[in-house]
Amino acid sequence: MKLSQLRDVLAVAETGSLRAAGRHLGIAQPAITRSIREIEHELGASLFERHAKGVRLTEIGRSFIRRAEAVQAEIRRAKDEVAQLRGHATGEVSIAMSTASSMSLLPKALTEFRKRYPDAVLKVSESFFGPVERDLLSGRIDFYIGPFDTATTGDSFVVEKLFDNRRCVIARRGHKLANATSYQDLADAQWLRPAVVERNTEGDFEQALAEFGLTNPNIVLQSRSALITMLVVANTDLLTVLPQQWLDLPMTAALIEPIKLPAFRAAPICIVRRPDLPLTPIAEYLSDMMRRAGGHYADALRRQALAA
Structure with missing residues (x-):
């Protein structure tokens, strides 16, 4: 199995077609096709199946791609490390x-x-x-x-x-609820639900509010974008819950402020490798x-x- 074959398989998987992979790599399509056939023959299994708009990975192909990506990443890393150890x-x-x-x-x-x-x-x-x-x-x-x-x-x-980290309720500057003294004061507020939180992070939005007695919050907008979250909260009366770091930057702190209520539990900030x-x-x-x-x-x- 050649490294060039792994390169070709990864390009086809990324672009979704042999022709597009050839253009991406600057290689003629027949060469890409031959490379794929040779590696499939060596493996004794099909990596791709054809469809109307190109090709898609088979189940075996998806497993193979994960290994091929790891090999390619390690080769890149090995080249970089040698160059860096030589003083570059x-x-x-x-x-x-x-x-x-x-x-x-x-x-x-x-x-x-x-x-x-x-x-x-x-x-x-x-x-x-x-x-x-x-x-x-x-x-x-x-x-x-x-x-x-x-x-x-x-x-x-x-x-x-x-x-360690914490989250707090965030509102635009001058919000009518800025001086709230309890979470019950926010019972009639409308909320922006920030990006869906993944496992191994800081917990569910509604669950966090419920811990302070605020159940069934009126969520009228959901956002997966940090920019949209900032624009909406800074320019409407919607509230949201965000990490404290949003208040550390002058450009964002000028637009939003925390409602001074007890902070939410949050997963610590970590390096993971x-x-x-x-x-x-x-x-x-x-x-x-x-x-x-x-x-x-x-x-x-x-x-x-x-x-x-």
């Missing part, structure tokens, strides 16, 4: 971060990372843990930073807590910068608590 400050790091963790950690960590590795490529995707779990297992993502329930940690991942997948030097450095930024943020939270 280049390579690629791919990470996933929740919106809240990126607000509190990314600016400081990125500044230091760019100083040390100005020619490196950093790929950052915004996500909770659930949608990127497979990418972490396959090696396509080096590590994840965001809310994670440490009680669910198994052998598949190494989890390091950076700091595979235990059997050593990071390249530049990925390890970025991880260290995130860890340092997390330490500074935790110190700031402690100072705020003491001053309150």
Whole structure:
């Protein structure tokens, strides 16, 4: 089995057709077709089945792709590591971060990372843990930073807590309920339900409100977008529940404010990665910068608590 064959299989799986894969790779379609046939012959199984608009993966193909992605990621990582050990400050790091963790950690960590590795490529995707779990297992993502329930940690991942977190009720500035003194004062409010929370994060929206006696909240809008959430809450009377980091940025703090009620429980912000997948030097450095930024943020939270 050749690495070029793995490359071709992955391209076909990504683009959904042999012709599109050929265009993507700059290779003639017959060469792609031959490559697929050879690898299927070696495996003794079909990886793709044809349909009207191209091809789709078979069940065996889906399993094979997961392994092929891991191989490709490891090859890329191996090349990067050799170059970095030879003194070349280049390579690629791919990470996933929740919106809240990126607000509190990314600016400081990125500044230091760019100083040390100005020619490196950093790929950052915004996500909770659930949608990127497979990418972490396959090696396509080096590590994840965001809310994670440490009680669910198994052998598949190494989890390091950076700091404890909390969530609060958020409203636009000047909201008529800004001076509410209890959750019962919010009984008639309308709510925006933020992004559906994945497992291993901070729990269900309605359940969180119910813990303070506010059952059956009037949810009139649901959003999976951080930008839409901000626009709606800042320009309407809808309330929502968000991590405290949304109040740390001047650009968002100028538009929204917390309603000063008891905070909600939240999963801690953690770094999560595979235990059997050593990071390249530049990925390890970025991880260290995130860890340092997390330490500074935790110190700031402690100072705020003491001053309150």
